[in-house]
Every structure is written in structure tokens, then in C-alpha cells.
Amino acid sequence: MKKVVVNAAYGSVHLSADAIYLLIQLGFPVPTDPLENTKYADADFNCAGPDGFRSLPGDFTALLKDGKVFWPWWSRGTPDTDALRSHPALVRMAELLGKRATLSYFGRLRVEEVPDEARYRITEYDGAEGVKLFNPDEYTLGRAYEEPAAPEIPATSWFAAPPESDEDD
Numbered sequence: 001m002k003k004v005v006v007n008a009a010y011g012s013v014h015l016s017a018d019a020i021y022l023l024i025q026l027g028f029p030v031p032t033d034p035l036e037n038t039k040y041a042d043a044d045f046n047c048a049g050p051d052g053f054r055s056l057p058g059d060f061t062a063l064l065k066d067g068k069v070f071w072p073w074w075s076r077g078t079p080d081t082d083a084l085r086s087h088p089a090l091v092r093m094a095e096l097l098g099k100r101a102t103l104s105y106f107g108r109l110r111v112e113e114v115p116d117e118a119r120y121r122i123t124e125y126d127g128a129e130g131v132k133l134f135n136p137d138e139y140t141l142g143r144a145y146e147e148p149a150a151p152e153i154p155a156t157s158w159f160a161a162p163p164e165s166d167e168d169d
Helices: 016-025 081-082 088-101
Strands: 002-007 032-034 061-067 068-071 109-115 120-125 129-132
Touching: 002 088, 002 120, 016 061, 032 088, 061 088, 068 109, 109 129
Parallel strands: none
Antiparallel strands: 002 109, 002 129, 032 068, 061 068, 120 129
16 A cells, blocks of 8 residues: 555644655755845844754744755645555655644544555645545546548549529529
8 A cells, every 4th residue: 555645634734844854864856045135134043953954943944054945845736646645655755743733723644545656646635635546437538539531632522513594484
């Protein structure tokens, strides 16, 4: 079975500093930007963490180390972002941290299992997410459109002039 991480709470998800740090340690592709390309200053990252990482205080978290800002990640809706939801590092982080994976009232991660070969998509309603498996019986699949063969084109019109009438009016 494949494991997929979804938000079980209504509202948006904001990953905690602990979650971002653990994702980095586990090899998850956490997006980064140089500090000078962000709206933050070095002094904004005033919460000290392990390995020289520092975090922002408050409701929105990012980590800073060596002049690089590590941003929280949470997205869905494209094949690439949906595939990241089953990334082993993200699944492991959600299982290890539980409620500590998100900031206070901003989201709650849940790990769902789907069959390895199943095609799925992540659904959402007011922030709360679920996993919907592809069921071919729910879709009407038609035949592919087949282009009709074109007739041979004559050198002159297909339509002959009307026959001349021998009758006089």
C-alpha cells in the first residue's frame, strides 16, 4: 500500500518549524530562496534551532540557514504536487510528528493508504482533504473520434451544369 498525506482539518496548512527541519533531514525537496530575495531580514529569524537553523516566530514559519530561507510547502492539484504527497520523507514526518507537524490551529495532517497501483487525486472542501481513487466505472468512456476518409477530389466540380431543356415555354 502507498501512503498519502492530506490535511484532515478545515482551513489551510502551515507546517511547523519542526516539520520543515525534519523534512530537510529526511531529504524532502524543500524550496529555498536567498534571504535577500524575500521580505524578511536576518533579525526576523530569532528562534534558534539545531544545526544552525533559525525560524520565524508566530503563525507563518520558514527556516534560515547560511543565508537561505527554507519555505514551508503544501500544495495539491497537479500531478507533480500530488505525487509529492506520497513522498516517503513527507509521510515519515507526518507519522513521527503527529500534531506537532502543523502550527497550532492551522491544519492537521493525516496519512491515508491507497493501493500501490491505484490512480488517485486529492480532493478538497474548505481546506479539508481526502484521497479519491480513480474508478473507471464512474466515467463514460467513448471511442476516439475517427477522421472520415476524404473523397478523391475531381479536377472540375462534382456538379454538372443542369441539362438543357428541349421544351419551349
